[in-house]
Amino acid sequence: MAVQISPSILAADFARLADEAAAVPNADWLHVDVMDYHFVPNLTLGLPVVEALRKATSTPLDCHLMIADPDRWAPAYAEAGAGSVTIHAEAAKAPVRTLREIRSLGARAGLALSPATAVEPYEDLLGEIDMLLLMTVEPGFGGQKFLDIMLPKIRRSRALIERHGGRVWLQVDGGVDAETIGRCAEAGADVFVAGSAVYGAADPAAAIDALRATAIRQSG
Numbered sequence: 001m002a003v004q005i006s007p008s009i010l011a012a013d014f015a016r017l018a019d020e021a022a023a024v025p026n027a028d029w030l031h032v033d034v035m036d037y038h039f040v041p042n043l044t045l046g047l048p049v050v051e052a053l054r055k056a057t058s059t060p061l062d063c064h065l066m067i068a069d070p071d072r073w074a075p076a077y078a079e080a081g082a083g084s085v086t087i088h089a090e091a092a093k094a095p096v097r098t099l100r101e102i103r104s105l106g107a108r109a110g111l112a113l114s115p116a117t118a119v120e121p122y123e124d125l126l127g128e129i130d131m132l133l134l135m136t137v138e139p140g141f142g143g144q145k146f147l148d149i150m151l152p153k154i155r156r157s158r159a160l161i162e163r164h165g166g167r168v169w170l171q172v173d174g175g176v177d178a179e180t181i182g183r184c185a186e187a188g189a190d191v192f193v194a195g196s197a198v199y200g201a202a203d204p205a206a207a208i209d210a211l212r213a214t215a216i217r218q219s220g
């Protein structure tokens with residue numbers, strides 16, 4: 001398992017996104033939280049900003065769509081140049097079709113599960129995805145406290161992924177910081193989203209190095 005860090009620009013200065021992307025040259029991805037005021041009670045950014053960011057940075061974009069109609073909109077994010085497009089299982093009406101469309105457009109396809117959504121019903125979809133995203137807070141806002149009750153789900157997801165060949169990345173998102181990342185890594189996560197822990201730090205790049213070192217130390 002290769003550890004990857006995906007800083008969330010939700011915690012960055014939206015007026016200076018190009019500079020904020022440049023501040024994390026050691027990031028594997030830039031996590032872009034798209035919220036539409038319907039799937040979650042918050043509104044962030046959409047396609048025009050993703051298109052602009054794509055031109056402003058060479059770091060691949062990891063788009064996390066917290067929107068009510070991902071079947072309609074997800075392909076456009078792949079077309080806009082996102083390296084990875086993740087849809088929520090709770091929102092998608094035709095997830096298999098949408099995941100296949102994302103892949104056919106050249107992006108990695110991700111499936112996200114909110115805290116109360118069990119992973120087991122999605123076992124048969126593992127062959128359709130490149131990444132499983134487990135929310136470790138309720139989706140909608142940055143800066144929330146990590147939900148420890150998600151650790152068993154991270155372990156169960158890792159076991160399912162290994163049973164299916166170990167190809168799918170396991171991402172955790174929400175409240176991941178210097179204190180919680182080790183437990184997530186030990187439980188089997190390999191891609192770590194961190195918003196406040198990176199952009200709230202005096203030196204975001206140094207924060208990424210420290211998170212990565214802890215995750216590597218704790219990985220099984």
Ligand SMILES: O=C(CO)[C@H](O)[C@H](O)COP(=O)(O)O
Nearest residue numbers: 139140142143174175195196
């Ligand atoms: O998807 C998200 C919220 O819905 C964000 O990616 C997540 O909350 C990151 O922020 P932080 O690390 O501050 O919790």
Ligand SMILES: [Co+2]
Nearest residue numbers: 033064173193
């Ligand atoms: Co996110």
